[in-house]
Amino acid sequence: MPIIEAKSLSKKYEFYRKQRGFAGSLKSLFYRKKLYSEAVKDISFKVEPGELVGFLGPNGAGKTTTLKMLSGILQPSGGSAQVLGFDPSKREPAYQKQFALVTGQKNQLIKDLPAIETFIVNKEIYEIPDKEFNETLEELINVFDIKDILDIQVRKLSLGQRMKCELVSALLHRPKVLFLDEPTIGLDVVAQKNIRDFIKKYNQKYKTTVILTSHYMEDIKELCQRVVIVNLGKIIYDGKLEDLIKKYAPHKLLKITFSENGIKKEEAQRFGEVDDFTPYSCTIKTSREKAKEVAVALLSSNLPVDDIVIDEADVDDVIRHIFKP
């Protein structure tokens, strides 16, 4: 049975347009036309327990809006959602005690106090028993290696350290479902990797169901077996990441390096479409089926081939291709 299920979930936002200038402002005092924008249109998907699903899409695609509806912050304007058997929009405490939402943009730590104080406040809000709290906390402190920073004011921590603490404070009540909204935003590469490793480990160990949104392809590549691609409020792909590449990138890439004096572009073009050409290296695009043949042909030709790597198309390129209007 799916742990998260969205059925034709939709969300319309109200907004107004103001005409330019002072006269426009004055006019809008008396008359404003209510307009709607559809942030999410008729989205349906299911998530099984223990899955780690990545939501991918450009800004304004509707990723965050979807997460907000699943966590009960927003009421859907159409369709319905069920998480852990609850209707999130009712905001029942029994549901709230079983999930957590962490966003890279909004924090819940009390900035002027050390993180441990927020943990204690959350312990009470989530009514976590002493023993469980102490065990969970100790474990999380060890995994995240944050023992040294627990008693430092949150605002004096680096962004990466703060994000770790945010995650810890959200995990103290051992949520069964975890929504991560761009948890690595603004972090440096090392900190990003730390957070990513942790999410992976956590998901494997506790079988927590995770939905993650991110702009960073790395996050999705490393963490998610399954990816849901959202654009303009609609799901345009839902499935495995590898299959995505196969579906949208029917070609493979042969990355070739040449020794000696190199080659001329025309010589390479005999074998297929050429990219990134220099006399000493180039990439040749071929169809999936032909990749091997072309490689053999290249090796047996009189070109000074030094090395050939047969590669999948880059996910970033694939995604960029999909989002291109």
Place this chain on the structure above:
Amino acid sequence: MKKILTIIKAFWQRALTYRFTIFAYRVGEMGEVAVLVLMWSAIYGGQHTISGLTLKEMITYVLIGNIFYVMIRNFLASLVAGDIKDGNLSMALVRPMSYFSFIISREIGRISVATIMSILSQAVVILFFAGSFIWNFNILRILLIAAMVILAFITELLLSYLVGLIAFWVDETDGLYATIERVKKFFSGGYFPISLLPLAFVKVSFLLPFAYSFFVPAQIYLNKMSLMAGVKGLLVQIVWIAALYGIIKIVWNRGLKRYEGVGI
């Protein structure tokens, strides 16, 4: 209950990290009250009474009234408005505790340090003008005043919360709050005793909640108002608390719909 105490404690600690700011504000507060005392002394000149108050009584009115004022006030409105505007409210909505209980506990924790320091500094001002201050140790009056101040504190919290909720509809709220604060202070008798104004005005003020945070308890302290009139005041306060609570529920529900509607 433990939830509430833990939150109060956490924000009490947070307030302690702002010792200097809190202290700096108190200096200004003390100065303001001292100026009021000097101003009234100048206004009285040779006159014996103004609207039934001797100079000594007027000075006592200012000093004791300001003690009540610092006990009762809070800064919840801008806190609530900030949460709504910055979207922090979203994070509060996913937790198994109502935003109302959370933010009220938080504010009580936050102002506690400032309130205690204000009471102490106002006490210092009273000692400074001890020669012109009238002492009243009537136990019944003190109890009545204590009840009134507690109710006024609750009324103020609810009122500020309600005013904060305006941020659901209006983007800019600071100016509005400043104006509301001044109107409140005027009706409470914080600028001058409202008994200086026409009788009709005074009668209306007794039906509003504001006078009970300054003017009325100060009058009771000065024996200018009967105990019975004070008890009636408590009833007015209770009615207001119930009404405000009801209004808050309605406004909150409507505001939340809007919050969801525009996805602030």
